[in-house]
Amino acid sequence: MSSIRQNAGHPLPDWRNLGVLLRVLLGVNVLALGGALARAPSLEGCLAAFVASAAWVEPLLLSNLGLLALGRDLLWRCPARIGQGLVLLLAGGSAALLWDAWRFLGLADGGRGELGRVVLLALLAAGVLLAYFELRARAFSPRVEEARLLALNARIRPHFLFNSLNTVIALIRSEPRRAETALEELAELFRALLREPRELVPLSDEIALGRQYLDLEKLRLGDRLQVVWEVDAVPLDTLVPPLMLQPLLENAVCHGIEASHQTGVVRVELNRQGETLQLRVSNPCHGRSGRGGNHMALDNIRERLALYYDMEARLEHGPVGKDYQVRIELPCRHSKPLQP
Structure with missing residues (x-):
């Protein structure tokens, strides 16, 4: 049995590996910063926009990483595409639940259009990271390692x-x-x-x-x-x-x-x-x-x-x-x- 866990041929990474967790945290925050730069009318407003995004992104990200770490073995047993689909489902579903909770508390405004945008952004971020880990798994295939x-x-x-x-x-x-x-x-x-x-x-x-x-x-x-x-x-x-x-x-x-x-x-x-x-x-x-x-x-x-x-x-x-x-x-x- 192989012991090179974070670089195994499966497109899903080891969600309990420190290197994987750091890459996910960095990747999502870079995407959030990119979104803040795109939305802010000026560089001065970029920091405020990024902090506002981080207040929503970080709890969602940390909770999802915890769930993925707990369910790592189950995801690895699934066929690759089904496992990736479950990760996307978790990202989109948890984003919708968090947005609904914030709306209930009066911390978020908007209707279904805003909800769709939030879910779409979560799916996009998760999809980009999954594509990165799949490419990395192919580059560091078991035979190469x-x-x-x-x-x-x-x-x-x-x-x-x-x-x-x-x-x-x-x-x-x-x-x-x-x-x-x-x-x-x-x-x-x-x-x-x-x-x-x-x-x-x-x-x-x-x-x-x-x-x-x-x-x-x-x-x-x-x-x-x-x-x-x-x-x-x-x-x-x-x-x-x-x-x-x-x-x-x-x-x-x-x-x-x-x-x-x-x-x-x-x-x-x-x-x-x-x-x-x-x-x-x-x-x-x-x-x-x-x-x-x-x-x-x-x-x-x-x-x-x-x-x-x-x-x-x-x-x-x-x-x-x-x-x-x-x-x-x-x-x-x-x-x-x-x-x-």
């Missing part, structure tokens, strides 16, 4: 692979048991690379993969690499993008441990704040202001987070005291989302 994710997942740097193989070769005669264990862990890393890139995976899998990677690096770096895990009451069944943690650990080892002859600590912190999962990976800076390189792994992860979560996830990085820290926040999800 799957190809992008495959390309992004393939950018994991290969240098640790060669280092690990050289370490295993050195251990084969002196410590064959450790060499066998290292090869098994290397096989698990390859299995993760071959995993379906559009599937979210349990956090426990990402942690296990990260531990296997660090175990391989400890064979090579020995006591120079110290690792501290702090997993603070985080449900391990939380779903996260695959290969999110391992590239961060690879960066931490490469720039924080391998680049210096000193002993260093890689710290991994996981905690939950409300419905948000927070991940922090820290490593020593060794007197530098930040990591070297071109941040390819960080850009890789940031783009994959955008593909999976749109605007609901964020990645930040930079020096924190004597360490360099990468911070990721993303929504907590414990089951695969229903797909249209």
Whole structure:
């Protein structure tokens, strides 16, 4: 099942996605501003006309978005055109009900002609947004996004692979048991690379993969690499993008441990704040202001987070005291989302 929700092939978006909500709010208010500019006799009167429109538009818009979020799964089960028709029906019907309520309270004048204009404007705004989301869904079809994710997942740097193989070769005669264990862990890393890139995976899998990677690096770096895990009451069944943690650990080892002859600590912190999962990976800076390189792994992860979560996830990085820290926040999800 696909996990790229906001860009799925269905023309109706995920009404519970923050990026979708912001686009709808911005789009409707831009249309309202355009209407105010068209009606106002001068630029001075435009602001007053926009405020008057917003007083009517915002309650209608927010209530409709709430209803669409509640009925998202039902709309996704419907055929595409029926789902779009239900959205239009909601927009037009709610506009008529709100106008009638305002007329009852004495806040609106006019007869059926005014009612028709209000309903027509609501239908026009809803139709424009539905057309936009359908065009966006076609532009970001599942095949296009799957190809992008495959390309992004393939950018994991290969240098640790060669280092690990050289370490295993050195251990084969002196410590064959450790060499066998290292090869098994290397096989698990390859299995993760071959995993379906559009599937979210349990956090426990990402942690296990990260531990296997660090175990391989400890064979090579020995006591120079110290690792501290702090997993603070985080449900391990939380779903996260695959290969999110391992590239961060690879960066931490490469720039924080391998680049210096000193002993260093890689710290991994996981905690939950409300419905948000927070991940922090820290490593020593060794007197530098930040990591070297071109941040390819960080850009890789940031783009994959955008593909999976749109605007609901964020990645930040930079020096924190004597360490360099990468911070990721993303929504907590414990089951695969229903797909249209």
